[in-house]
Amino acid sequence: MRYEPRHYPAFPTLISSFDLSGHEDEKTVMEMIYTWERTGDHALVHEGQSSYITGDEMFLNDKRLLNLWKTIQECCDIYCQEAGIDYTLLSTSWFNTLYKGGSVNAHRHERSVISGAYYPKCDDESAPLIFESPLQPYQMNVNNINQCTYNQYFLDFNPAPGLLVLFPSWLRHSVPPNRADKRYTISFNTIRRDDREHYQTLRDYRVDKHESSDPESGV
Numbered sequence: 001m002r003y004e005p006r007h008y009p010a011f012p013t014l015i016s017s018f019d020l021s022g023h024e025d026e027k028t029v030m031e032m033i034y035t036w037e038r039t040g041d042h043a044l045v046h047e048g049q050s051s052y053i054t055g056d057e058m059f060l061n062d063k064r065l066l067n068l069w070k071t072i073q074e075c076c077d078i079y080c081q082e083a084g085i086d087y088t089l090l091s092t093s094w095f096n097t098l099y100k101g102g103s104v105n106a107h108r109h110e111r112s113v114i115s116g117a118y119y120p121k122c123d124d125e126s127a128p129l130i131f132e133s134p135l136q137p138y139q140m141n142v143n144n145i146n147q148c149t150y151n152q153y154f155l156d157f158n159p160a161p162g163l164l165v166l167f168p169s170w171l172r173h174s175v176p177p178n179r180a181d182k183r184y185t186i187s188f189n190t191i192r193r194d195d196r197e198h199y200q201t202l203r204d205y206r207v208d209k210h211e212s213s214d215p216e217s218g219v
Contacts, residue, residue, distance in 0.1 A: 009149065013171060014083045015131065018075045020118065021162025025068035029120045032064065033095055033184060047102030047178075052094040052187075058201070060093040060188060063212050069205055072118065072164065076190060079114060079166045088113045088190035089204055098127065098183040104175035106132065112169035112189035119159040120186065125179035128156040129165060132172040159183065 020026075042050035051057055060069045073090055080087050091112070096104070109115040117129055133153045144151045157165050167173070169189065196202055203211065 011135075013134070013168060014079070015155070015157075015171075016075075016079045016082065016166045017157065018078075018164040018166075019160075019162055020068075020071060020164050021160070023068060023071060023162060025065050026120055026162065028064050029068065029186065030184070032059075032062065033097070033120075036095075039097070042096070044105040044107055045096055045098070045102070046104070047100070048096055048098040048104075048183075050094060050096045052096070055092070056201075057092055057094040059095055059186065060090060061203075061211075063210050066205055066210060072116065072188070073204075073206065075164055075166060076114060076116070083114075083168075085113070087193040089193045089196055089202060091189050091191045091199065091202060093186065093188035095184065095186045098175065098178045098180075098185075100178060100181050102175075102178045102183070103127070106172050106174035108172050109169040109189050113192060114166055114190050115169040116164060116166045116188050118164045118186040118188075119161065119184065121161055121184050122159040123180050126159045126183040127175050127178040127180070128158045130174050130176065131155045131157070131167065132174075134171065159185075 036051055038053060039049040039051050040053055042048075042052055051059060059065075060072065069090065076088055076090065098104070119126075131154065133155075136153045139151075142151065157163075175183075191199065191202070193204075196204070
């Protein structure tokens with residue numbers, strides 16, 4: 001008798017990537033990073049600088065990046081649809097610069113639904129973004145002999161110019177020592193869109209005017 005198995009990918013975790021290379025705000029993003037004055041050390045970032053200082057930074061909310069904000073928000077909507085979760089709204093955002101040998105400790109993003117990393121500029125030697133399987137601590141007596149979807153503990157995403165990666169904020173991730181001279185990342189968090197009323201500074205720029213708009217011109 002021949003037995004036909006049926007395999008089920010139980011409890012998968014969704015990570016999505018989008019190719020934003022050539023985006024109209026790409027050059028502006030790099031100019032802003034080059035001229036940004038308020039950067040400093042970050043406890044998780046080694047051999048690098050971060051614009052994450054107070055924890056409420058909203059780098060992507062700058063009016064010069066309005067089109068990029070809309071693009072990333074649209075990608076977040078696609079992620080939510082695929083994941084079957086309630087829609088989210090971009091909240092805090094900041095950028096990190098890693099120098100040669102720089103790294104980022106493993107961490108997750110508290111008080112966020114989905115998080116993301118956007119790479120406006122990088123090269124082939126830029127360190128990957130590494131995700132850790134949350135199931136690893138529970139697989140106490142498993143002897144893996146072949147790596148496959150069901151037993152891998154780590155998943156690497158190699159940065160590429162214009163790459164956007166979205167993932168659940170509870171998923172631990174890190175960056176190993178960087179081999180490139182500089183590695184630039186724009187990171188961000190989100191909230192449930194229905195919770196927006198509790199955050200006076202947050203706006204949905206697809207329907208709201210930017211806070212810096214001229215009330216007379218509407219621009």
